Amino acid sequence: MEAMKISKRFFAFGILTCIAVYVAYVKWHLGSKPFVGATEGVAESRGDKLTHQAVTTDLSVFYGIMFDAGSTGTRIHIFKFAQQPRETPRLTHETFKALKPGLSAYADDVEKSGQGIKELLEVAKKEVPMELWKFTPLVLKATAGLRLLPGEKAQKLLEKVKEIFQASPFFVRDNCVSIMNGTDEGISAWITINFLTGRLDDPQRRSVGMLDLGGGSTQITFLPRTKATLQTSPSGHTTSFQMFNHTYKLYSYSYLGLGLMSARLAILGGVEGKPLGEGEELISPCLPPGFKSEWQHAEIVYKIKGQKAGEPLYESCSNKVAKMLYKKVHRAGEVKDLDFYIFSYYYDCAAEAGLIDKDNGGSLTVSDFEIAAKYVCKTMEISPGNNPFLCMDLTYITFLLQELGFPKSQGFKLARKIDNVETSWALGATFHYIDSLNRLQY
Numbered sequence: 001m002e003a004m005k006i007s008k009r010f011f012a013f014g015i016l017t018c019i020a021v022y023v024a025y026v027k028w029h030l031g032s033k034p035f036v037g038a039t040e041g042v043a044e045s046r047g048d049k050l051t052h053q054a055v056t057t058d059l060s061v062f063y064g065i066m067f068d069a070g071s072t073g074t075r076i077h078i079f080k081f082a083q084q085p086r087e088t089p090r091l092t093h094e095t096f097k098a099l100k101p102g103l104s105a106y107a108d109d110v111e112k113s114g115q116g117i118k119e120l121l122e123v124a125k126k127e128v129p130m131e132l133w134k135f136t137p138l139v140l141k142a143t144a145g146l147r148l149l150p151g152e153k154a155q156k157l158l159e160k161v162k163e164i165f166q167a168s169p170f171f172v173r174d175n176c177v178s179i180m181n182g183t184d185e186g187i188s189a190w191i192t193i194n195f196l197t198g199r200l201d202d203p204q205r206r207s208v209g210m211l212d213l214g215g216g217s218t219q220i221t222f223l224p225r226t227k228a229t230l231q232t233s234p235s236g237h238t239t240s241f242q243m244f245n246h247t248y249k250l251y252s253y254s255y256l257g258l259g260l261m262s263a264r265l266a267i268l269g270g271v272e273g274k275p276l277g278e279g280e281e282l283i284s285p286c287l288p289p290g291f292k293s294e295w296q297h298a299e300i301v302y303k304i305k306g307q308k309a310g311e312p313l314y315e316s317c318s319n320k321v322a323k324m325l326y327k328k329v330h331r332a333g334e335v336k337d338l339d340f341y342i343f344s345y346y347y348d349c350a351a352e353a354g355l356i357d358k359d360n361g362g363s364l365t366v367s368d369f370e371i372a373a374k375y376v377c378k379t380m381e382i383s384p385g386n387n388p389f390l391c392m393d394l395t396y397i398t399f400l401l402q403e404l405g406f407p408k409s410q411g412f413k414l415a416r417k418i419d420n421v422e423t424s425w426a427l428g429a430t431f432h433y434i435d436s437l438n439r440l441q442y
């Protein structure tokens with residue numbers, strides 16, 4: 001994939017060259033402090049008294065700020081990198097803060113969308129030393145929520161964010177605010193998980209695949225080991241980029257509309273962006289029998305209702321979910337032989353069902369999700385409990401994983417953080433953004 005090409009220089013010679021060139025570029029672009037200025041700034045802020053000679057051999061510290069404008073929330077990731085001269089920089093810290101709802105919830109009140117962005121920018125101002133603000137790239141990438149909005153509405157929201165970014169003291173370029181395509185989202189998350197588990201700089205270690213279940217879309221990304229996987233993949237399901245003197249050909253696909261919230265709406269029988277008519281309600285075999293409520297999704301409130309008691313809930317719900325997913329997902333045969341990490345709502349639902357510890361994550365099989373789904377659905381036949389969607393959500397996950405090609409015995413790793421860094425696409429996308437600044441120079 002063109003947009004994700006990561007130069008050999010970047011990975012083979014380490015991120016060192018990239019950061020050095022990037023800072024040189026910033027210096028050239030802003031016509032401000034020399035390269036060592038950034039280093040001096042940090043040294044000053046630590047209270048060190050350094051000579052010029054010492055400064056050039058001392059630790060440099062750099063930051064990158066990535067906003068994840070997801071369909072259910074907006075999050076800021078502030079990454080701090082430390083770098084010794086001629087060595088590969090290390091990711092030393094991440095600051096993370098999340099706000100709800102997502103940007104797309106402000107489609108009809110664009111002015112209001114700015115408040116949350118400004119609030120998160122204040123976190124960045126506290127975290128990044130003032131003297132590094134103008135060297136620190138600031139980027140926002142939006143995912144399914146904005147992809148699902150009419151283009152004009154999405155553009156207005158992005159323009160508002162850009163206005164705020166341009167008025168901020170951070171380093172912004174013309175492309176600092178955008179809607180990310182689903183393949184880039186998958187690849188960025190794949191880079192993150194393989195970087196955080198130490199696999200990116202060690203070609204001897206087998207890479208891991210990743211599954212992300214967002215609110216609006218869901219991604220699967222892995223490095224196939226057999227040619228057959230690439231040859232039999234539908235068009236648009238494979239992509240390539242260069243790293244460690246290798247060309248990596250990844251399988252990566254994002255299913256728009258199959259994120260958990262969009263899937264709920266489809267299972268309920270609703271249509272994205274279309275309110276119900278007067279007196280209409282959505283009746284579902286996945287909700288507790290006799291249950292009646294309202295559910296808000298993408299700023300629309302739907303009247304929802306369970307069916308009358310009858311067939312066991314899990315059976316009736318699984319029929320509905322299977323119909324909803326019918327022929328929507330490509331089954332990649334090889335996935336059963338690979339290790340996968342699973343993120344986002346896979347994690348949240350597993351934690352909510354008590355399958356994993358909500359802070360420490362764990363390991364689960366498809367069968368674990370299925371057993372939990374059967375159990376939760378059964379208990380809902382008697383009482384709706386705290387989360388009337390849990391039977392539907394767990395059933396959906398059980399079927400989605402199998403549609404993607406995973407057998408019931410397949411095990412998955414669930415980790416919200418690795419080494420205190422969020423396992424999201426944001427880190428991989430930050431590497432890519434910094435690399436794009438590098439490529440600009442040449």
Ligand SMILES: O=c1[nH]cnc2c1ncn2[C@@H]1O[C@H](COP(=O)(O)OP(=O)(O)O)[C@@H](O)[C@H]1O
Pocket residue numbers: 068069070071072073075102143144145213214215216217218259344345346348416422423424
């Ligand atoms: O950086 C993160 N850390 C932890 N959880 C995250 C992060 N980013 C997204 N999530 C999880 O993703 C899910 C929502 O997906 P999101 O709002 O990103 O939808 P989208 O990816 O379809 O646009 C929630 O389960 C939320 O907890």
Ligand SMILES: [Ca+2]
Pocket residue numbers: 070071143214215344
């Ligand atoms: Ca997401």
